[in-house]
Amino acid sequence: MSAATAPAPPRDYRAEFPIFRRSVYLNSCSLGALSTRSRVRVNQFLDLWEERGAAAWYDVWWEALASLRERYGRLIGAPPGTIALHPNISTALTSVAESLDYRLRPRVVVTSLEFPTVPYQWLAKAGQVEVVVVESPDGVSVPLEAIERAVDGRTALVATSHVFFTSGAIQDIRAVAEIAHRNGALVLVDGYQAAGQIPVDVVASDVDFYCAGGLKWLLGGSGVAFLYARADLLGTLAPRATGWFAHREQFRFDPHSLSLHADARRLEAGTPAMLPVYAQLGGLDVVDELGPAEIRRRTMPLVEDLIDQAQWAGLRTKIAAREDERSAIVMLACDDPGGAVRRLAEASIIADARPGHVRLSPYFYNVADDHRAAIERLTRD
Numbered sequence: 001m002s003a004a005t006a007p008a009p010p011r012d013y014r015a016e017f018p019i020f021r022r023s024v025y026l027n028s029c030s031l032g033a034l035s036t037r038s039r040v041r042v043n044q045f046l047d048l049w050e051e052r053g054a055a056a057w058y059d060v061w062w063e064a065l066a067s068l069r070e071r072y073g074r075l076i077g078a079p080p081g082t083i084a085l086h087p088n089i090s091t092a093l094t095s096v097a098e099s100l101d102y103r104l105r106p107r108v109v110v111t112s113l114e115f116p117t118v119p120y121q122w123l124a125k126a127g128q129v130e131v132v133v134v135e136s137p138d139g140v141s142v143p144l145e146a147i148e149r150a151v152d153g154r155t156a157l158v159a160t161s162h163v164f165f166t167s168g169a170i171q172d173i174r175a176v177a178e179i180a181h182r183n184g185a186l187v188l189v190d191g192y193q194a195a196g197q198i199p200v201d202v203v204a205s206d207v208d209f210y211c212a213g214g215l216k217w218l219l220g221g222s223g224v225a226f227l228y229a230r231a232d233l234l235g236t237l238a239p240r241a242t243g244w245f246a247h248r249e250q251f252r253f254d255p256h257s258l259s260l261h262a263d264a265r266r267l268e269a270g271t272p273a274m275l276p277v278y279a280q281l282g283g284l285d286v287v288d289e290l291g292p293a294e295i296r297r298r299t300m301p302l303v304e305d306l307i308d309q310a311q312w313a314g315l316r317t318k319i320a321a322r323e324d325e326r327s328a329i330v331m332l333a334c335d336d337p338g339g340a341v342r343r344l345a346e347a348s349i350i351a352d353a354r355p356g357h358v359r360l361s362p363y364f365y366n367v368a369d370d371h372r373a374a375i376e377r378l379t380r381d
């Protein structure tokens with residue numbers, strides 16, 4: 001084969017994440033590693049700010065926002081016009097929580113495995129909303145039958161995770177949507193621990209709302225998130241918490257009337273933080289290049305290797321029983337997880353502590369030697 005036709009060498013993604021020069025990074029489920037591409041994009045943003053000031057809003061920054069909405073949408077199979085940008089999941093949830101009518105349906109069903117900011121949105125509405133918590137029997141997942149028993153004609157919304165942050169188990173969100181819809185309720189999925197590391201198709205899953213963002217598997221850092229809302233619901237959503245970015249003619253600066261965008265921007269609020277937007281566009285350059293299916297194909301052998309190594313070393317794992325329900329979060333039982341994570345950090349191994357567990361989260365840029373180093377350090381004393 002001539003040099004001209006030789007295939008390009010496979011890309012060395014690990015080399016694009018400088019943290020690996022200094023550390024063993026096993027904490028992507030808290031914060032995805034910084035890529036050189038995000039740094040380049042952030043520098044672009046700073047250059048624009050320095051050189052053009054507010055004039056950058058007129059074209060490039062506005063286009064960056066539109067591009068981010070479009071790319072988030074493509075990633076989760078969402079039709080155009082169904083993505084709203086938010087600074088974090090909590091504000092995305094607020095725009096949903098403040099759109100619903102609880103008078104005839106005063107209940108919101110969650111599970112005991114949600115990231116707490118999900119139930120907090122509705123616990124804050126005590127007196128108006130009753131939060132029904134479906135308990136997990138094993139701390140790993142929640143039986144569909146238990147969700148089925150909790151949802152009824154008084155349920156406004158089922159709000160639950162795609163991947164549980166506390167076990168890495170993947171939930172069958174299509175089945176949850178089916179239960180919710182059969183009872184006339186809506187379903188919101190917190191996909192923060194899913195989008196990027198597993199393929200997501202919001203249309204095939206038939207969910208009404210889906211949120212995720214930059215912090216973890218989408219490699220965008222903090223300060224940028226998104227909310228998908230089903231196209232045919234949009235006209236019914238008019239959040240009681242809003243801002244001028246939701247106004248369809250925001251530059252008329254009309255203080256007398258609020259006329260919302262027809263598309264999902266009606267669920268946005270104030271001026272977005274542009275630096276995180278640029279960091280996220282860089283992270284998405286990597287995620288989109290591989291695609292979530294390829295990312296999962298590369299990551300899952302690492303996950304299974306980590307589980308094998310941990311069990312072989314005598315550590316107890318809290319993971320889904322079936323391999324196809326597992327994702328890139330591996331919980332290792334530990335009496336003193338805070339101390340263990342500190343000792344790992346002293347050896348430049350970055351992990352995370354959760355009650356009773358050390359949490360490790362390999363991603364496509366890890367290698368099996370990363371796990372070996374972590375397990376060896378965890379079991380040394």
Ligand SMILES: Cc1ncc(COP(=O)(O)O)c(C=O)c1O
Pocket residue numbers: 087088089090091115117161165190191192193215225
């Ligand atoms: C599943 C899940 N949802 C939400 C969050 C965070 O929510 P917010 O963006 O409001 O801080 C996290 C972790 O940070 C999470 O793991």
